[in-house]
Amino acid sequence: MSSAIERDWRALAQSLRIDGRAFIDGKRVDAHDGAVFADVSPADSRVLAHVSACSERDVQLAIAVARRCFDSGVWADASGRERKAVLQRWAQLVRESADELALLETLDVGKPIADTTAIDVPGTIYCLEWFAELADKRVDELVQIDKTQLGYVTREPVGVVAAIVPWNFPLQMAMWKIAPALAAGNSVVLKPSEKSPLTALRIADLARAAGLPDGVLNVLPGDGAVGQMLALHEDVDCVAFTGSTAVGKRVMECAARSNLKRVWLELGGKSPFIVMPDCPDIGHAARSAAAAIFYNAGQICTAASRLLIHTDIYDVFMQAMVDEARRFVPGDPLDIGTTMGAIVDEQHLRRVLGYIDVGRTEARLRCGGRRVRESSGGLFIEPTIFERPAATARIAREEIFGPVLTVFPFDHFDEAIALANSSDYGLGASVWTSNLRLAHEASRRLRAGMVWVNGHDDSGDMNMPFGGIAQSGNGRDNSVHALEKYTELKSTLLRLG
Numbered sequence: 001m002s003s004a005i006e007r008d009w010r011a012l013a014q015s016l017r018i019d020g021r022a023f024i025d026g027k028r029v030d031a032h033d034g035a036v037f038a039d040v041s042p043a044d045s046r047v048l049a050h051v052s053a054c055s056e057r058d059v060q061l062a063i064a065v066a067r068r069c070f071d072s073g074v075w076a077d078a079s080g081r082e083r084k085a086v087l088q089r090w091a092q093l094v095r096e097s098a099d100e101l102a103l104l105e106t107l108d109v110g111k112p113i114a115d116t117t118a119i120d121v122p123g124t125i126y127c128l129e130w131f132a133e134l135a136d137k138r139v140d141e142l143v144q145i146d147k148t149q150l151g152y153v154t155r156e157p158v159g160v161v162a163a164i165v166p167w168n169f170p171l172q173m174a175m176w177k178i179a180p181a182l183a184a185g186n187s188v189v190l191k192p193s194e195k196s197p198l199t200a201l202r203i204a205d206l207a208r209a210a211g212l213p214d215g216v217l218n219v220l221p222g223d224g225a226v227g228q229m230l231a232l233h234e235d236v237d238c239v240a241f242t243g244s245t246a247v248g249k250r251v252m253e254c255a256a257r258s259n260l261k262r263v264w265l266e267l268g269g270k271s272p273f274i275v276m277p278d279c280p281d282i283g284h285a286a287r288s289a290a291a292a293i294f295y296n297a298g299q300i301c302t303a304a305s306r307l308l309i310h311t312d313i314y315d316v317f318m319q320a321m322v323d324e325a326r327r328f329v330p331g332d333p334l335d336i337g338t339t340m341g342a343i344v345d346e347q348h349l350r351r352v353l354g355y356i357d358v359g360r361t362e363a364r365l366r367c368g369g370r371r372v373r374e375s376s377g378g379l380f381i382e383p384t385i386f387e388r389p390a391a392t393a394r395i396a397r398e399e400i401f402g403p404v405l406t407v408f409p410f411d412h413f414d415e416a417i418a419l420a421n422s423s424d425y426g427l428g429a430s431v432w433t434s435n436l437r438l439a440h441e442a443s444r445r446l447r448a449g450m451v452w453v454n455g456h457d458d459s460g461d462m463n464m465p466f467g468g469i470a471q472s473g474n475g476r477d478n479s480v481h482a483l484e485k486y487t488e489l490k491s492t493l494l495r496l497g
Ligand code: NAD
Pocket: 164, 165, 166, 167, 168, 169, 173, 191, 192, 193, 194, 222, 223, 224, 225, 226, 227, 228, 229, 231, 242, 243, 244, 245, 247, 248, 250, 251, 266, 267, 268, 269, 300, 301, 302, 399, 401, 427, 466, 467, 468, 472, 473
């Protein structure tokens, strides 16, 4: 097999056959009313496919199918070993389709092919294999009350899970929901983002080929209205949502207005990256800080969009940052050497450029700030760094979700912690220091679901829960805790006398 470097991705892209139809009850189907939407690549504005635009009839059908399937017990009552075997076969088929999936993701979202082949697809397989392995490792609790009473506490699947996911890591975000939900025995209706529906549909084909019973997994492409219908539906037992804080709040409202379904929210962030003067390696830290905001063109929930540098090393570190930013050069995502891809669509491009305009009035522009490669027909913005805004500035507080960094100097550790915590969000935070005691204190004081010491977004290990606090949400993906999200506790008391 040739390596990703040797492959002719443009030729492969030309020969790709894309099926944009919805996936319901184990079959590819058109939307009930035949409606479609054009799925456009942000790399060159080419229409990739016409994708089913699902609406109410499709939502009703998919949920009815998922409910019937769940109640039949075909998956929910299968043993953990049986579920594990199917999920492992599915992982194997995803592995065999790795090139196709990486290519679809690159075309759909504009991510560099170097990233989708090295990160998105392998990360998706790892997640699926990890939860497959967990499917038959469940042991419940026994409570010995007295000689005549025995209690036991079991975990049961919740039922029908609606998974609503965003576009920035379409495959991985989908798998982070559906792998644990399926491992636990639920039926799932997945709603991918209208900006990136292709890989979610393709992996559903592979799930069926692996032997997942029809109706256990259904995929409904469509816009936010489809997500809202799922969140409002009386026959959905749990909604697992990854996306913006604003929409997450609406999802929670929908649950409150309907059947009080379980709601798990993985939302936005404005994560701080704190560099102390005893940072062990400034070059390495600057490289990491640049990757933490410019990787995926900054379209990443844990992006280190606030860089806090101690004044003793401010000038040296800033120069290193500007040098590192230059390594991220927007280019054709199909070129294996490209280090920075596209902004997902026109609407989001306008939003990010709008924030850059605001930034020009709130802070000093140190580098970047322009749209580039316009003649390619694609949507690209160069790495952008602003310095020294007021802590109250919009670019310092609001999630931009693009390649835009805001930098603050600080004099004291306490000041850095206060600045880091002055955010509505609480997703991730990193601190760079050689002082272990200080690192530990920082971890205790930082208001975030994840803290990294001398690293940022080191979230590659499935054993580590991923998620935030405050307005970054309430749920955790990955780890055994994610499996628990898709189960309910049942207490059974046996009177034996
Ligand atoms: P979004 O909130 O606009 O959309 C997310 C999903 O919700 C999409 O599928 C969309 O169609 C759907 N949706 C839209 N309106 C809806 C409604 N009223 N009811 C139900 N569903 C609705 O977010 P996005 O732009 O796709 O993604 C970017 C956001 O996702 C950023 O804020 C980012 O930080 C966040 N994110 C968070 C994590 C995490 O793990 N915390 C991971 C990735 C992305």
